[in-house]
Each structure stands twice: as structure tokens, then as C-alpha cells.
Amino acid sequence: MFNVTLIIPTYNRPKLLNDCIESILIQTRLPDELIVVDDGDLDEIPLESQCTQAGIALRYIKKDVPGLTESRNAGVRIATGDIIFFLDDDVILDREYIDQIMVVYENAPDDRIGGVGGAITNIKPMHLHRRLRRWVERFFIISGFQEGRVLPSGYFTDFTASIPGGETLKDVDFLSGGVMSFKRQIFEQFRFTDRYRAYGLGEDKDFTFQVAQQYRLVFNKKATLVHLEAIEMRPDKRLWGKKFVLGRYLFFRDHVLKNPWQWILFAYATTGYLIIRTMIFYVSWRKENAEHVLGILDGIYDIIRQRVLIRR
Structure with a gap:
């Protein structure tokens, strides 16, 4: 059995963080450690006593240098788990999310799996106009036919709520930032870069694609959550x-x-x-x-x- 650490970067959204932690507390498999990395002004960690009573080691980091990348790296530095999860503070986990991710690691026939990601279930449905737009995107090599794949144009096909063909597990080229996990030893070789912060978006793709060159990345559509993606x-x-x-x-x-x-x-x-x-x-x-x-x-x-x- 692997030990599990969850890392949640947060910024002045205590209600969303509370709801996220609430969904963690009802998991069929509880994490061993929860690290909250605060870029804002939390007065207290929501549900702190409930986490302690559940046997979850709760750790808090208050950062002076803001930024999601720095928060993830700061969490990794003190994490003790064998498997490290990264969650956004505006996600709500379905009850078996951690269990479904861990099944992939624990049932792997080899040691080549480096990371596992889950599926966001509240993505907007593909109505007719969106399906037509997807075909135009494919024409311009902005999107492709296989989710989780990098295209020769440098663009990539992001995940929807399901994988075509009914597959439960699929090897992919990258994972999405708020729904990804990795074996601890990955961070002996790789770190999240902050170079995208000043110029562009996509540090999660930069990191996970590098990992995918040496390890397997697996998308598990049974590991589900809701991403509220706060408008601010x-x-x-x-x-x-x-x-x-x-x-x-x-x-x-x-x-x-x-x-x-x-x-x-x-x-x-x-x-x-x-x-x-x-x-x-x-x-x-x-x-x-x-x-x-x-x-x-x-x-x-x-x-x-x-x-x-x-x-x-």
C-alpha cells in the first residue's frame, strides 16, 4: 500500500477550499497527508479538526512569493507520501476519486507508470455548434481525434468527460493540472517551471509531457471530480x-x-x-x-x- 499526499494550492477562496476538503473527508480511501499551500490570507484551514480526527496529517504553508507553480513545488518539498496528488481548491471529488487513482498504481504490472490523472465530469456537452467547431479545429491541427495527445503543430487535444471507444484507462502524453498525481520519485528528476507565469499558460503540459518521455502517464476516466473553475x-x-x-x-x-x-x-x-x-x-x-x-x-x-x- 502506498502512502498518499494531497497538495492544494489556494488563494483567498475559503468557501471553495472548505467544499474541496469536505469532499476529501468522505472519500472511500482517505489520504495520509493533506498539504494546503496558501498564497492569500486564510484565517484558518477549513475542517482542520475533522481532518485530524479522520487521521489525516494536515500541514499548512504560507508563502510570500505568489504563484501556482511555486505552490506546487513548495508542497512537494515537504510531502511525505509515496504518491503525490495535486488538486485545485475549486474541485469537488467524487467519493472514489482517490481509490480509482490508486488502483492504477497498485495494479500496475510494471514500474513504468509515473503519473495518473482523472476526469472532469462537468465539462460543457458537445452540442452541434461545438461539434462543428471541433471539426474546424481538427482541420487547423488545433485539436485531434485522440484525447491527451500532443499534435505536430504544438497544440494538443484536451480531455473531455470520456474517452472514445469505452476505454477506462488510456496512456496519454500529458495530464491536466488540477487532476493529476505522480510517484514521489518523479520529483527527483523534474520540477514545475515558473517560466510560463510571465508569458503564457500551460506549465502543467510542460511538466507532464517531460515526464511522459520517460514514464507512462495514464488517464483514468473512472476517477472523477467536478471542477468549478471560479470565474475570478x-x-x-x-x-x-x-x-x-x-x-x-x-x-x-x-x-x-x-x-x-x-x-x-x-x-x-x-x-x-x-x-x-x-x-x-x-x-x-x-x-x-x-x-x-x-x-x-x-x-x-x-x-x-x-x-x-x-x-x-
Whole structure:
């Protein structure tokens, strides 16, 4: 039996954190350790006495340097579990979430599994207009036919609530940040990078894709949770659009680019993304969609002008 540590970075959202911990306390398999990494001003950890009574070792870190990446690394430094889970503070775990993740590790026929991720069940359903958009995204190599796969354009196919074909488990190229777990020894080789914070989004893809080059990453659709994704996390649509494009650029440059011809694929996909978001604006005429388009243009301008020069 592996010992289990859960790490939850949080920032001024005590009600959401309370609900998250509440869902942890009713798990069919309780964690051995819970680490709360606080970037805000928590007066107290919600449900602290209940965690102690349940036999969960509760640890608290108050950070001076803000940032999700730093929070994850800070949690790893003091974690004692054999398996380390990362959760966002706005997730609600289904009762068997930890159990379903641990089954994969404990029943593995070899030692090559490095990480296991779960499925978010409250993703918006694929209505007709969304299905049509997905086909356009595939045409521009923004998305593909297999979830959890990195594409030659540097873009990738994110997870929906299920895996086509009815598979329960699937080997993938990356895991999503708020629903991932890893064996402790992974962190002897890898750390989350903070270089995406200033420029782009996608530090979870950067980290997990590197792990996938040496270990198996497994997506388990039976390990389910709800991700509330609080709206205040993305208040600036223009900045978010810019960081989205720059995040794809950094990932492509550092992990996918092998020859100069691949720049054509990245440029093609990014142009397609701009076209799609522009069409969404013209259909909706909403200010936030216009801001998103302007952010994409900002990101493309920075790439052309080579303003994103950081290297690993």
C-alpha cells in the first residue's frame, strides 16, 4: 500500500477550499497527508479538526512569493507520501476519486507508470455548434481525434468527460493540472517551471509531457471530480488570449520543434485559432470575445518580434 499526499494550492477562496476538503473527508480511501499551500490570507484551514480526527496529517504553508507553480513545488518539498496528488481548491471529488487513482498504481504490472490523472465530469456537452467547431479545429491541427495527445503543430487535444471507444484507462502524453498525481520519485528528476507565469499558460503540459518521455502517464476516466473553475481566475480576457498563444508557442518551441518546416504547422494552427475566435466574436458581438481576439494578436506580435526569448 502506498502512502498518499494531497497538495492544494489556494488563494483567498475559503468557501471553495472548505467544499474541496469536505469532499476529501468522505472519500472511500482517505489520504495520509493533506498539504494546503496558501498564497492569500486564510484565517484558518477549513475542517482542520475533522481532518485530524479522520487521521489525516494536515500541514499548512504560507508563502510570500505568489504563484501556482511555486505552490506546487513548495508542497512537494515537504510531502511525505509515496504518491503525490495535486488538486485545485475549486474541485469537488467524487467519493472514489482517490481509490480509482490508486488502483492504477497498485495494479500496475510494471514500474513504468509515473503519473495518473482523472476526469472532469462537468465539462460543457458537445452540442452541434461545438461539434462543428471541433471539426474546424481538427482541420487547423488545433485539436485531434485522440484525447491527451500532443499534435505536430504544438497544440494538443484536451480531455473531455470520456474517452472514445469505452476505454477506462488510456496512456496519454500529458495530464491536466488540477487532476493529476505522480510517484514521489518523479520529483527527483523534474520540477514545475515558473517560466510560463510571465508569458503564457500551460506549465502543467510542460511538466507532464517531460515526464511522459520517460514514464507512462495514464488517464483514468473512472476517477472523477467536478471542477468549478471560479470565474475570478480569468478576469482579463485579453491577457488570457495572449498567454494562451504564448503558452502554445513555448511548448511547441521547447518540446515539439525538430526541424524548420514544423514552423509552418505552428503558424497554420495559430492562424486557424485566430480565425475561429474572430468568427466567434462576429457571431456574438460580445466585448469579452473581442478582447480575446486582441490578446491573440498581442501574442502573435510578440512571437514575430521575438519578445519571448526565455529558454530552459
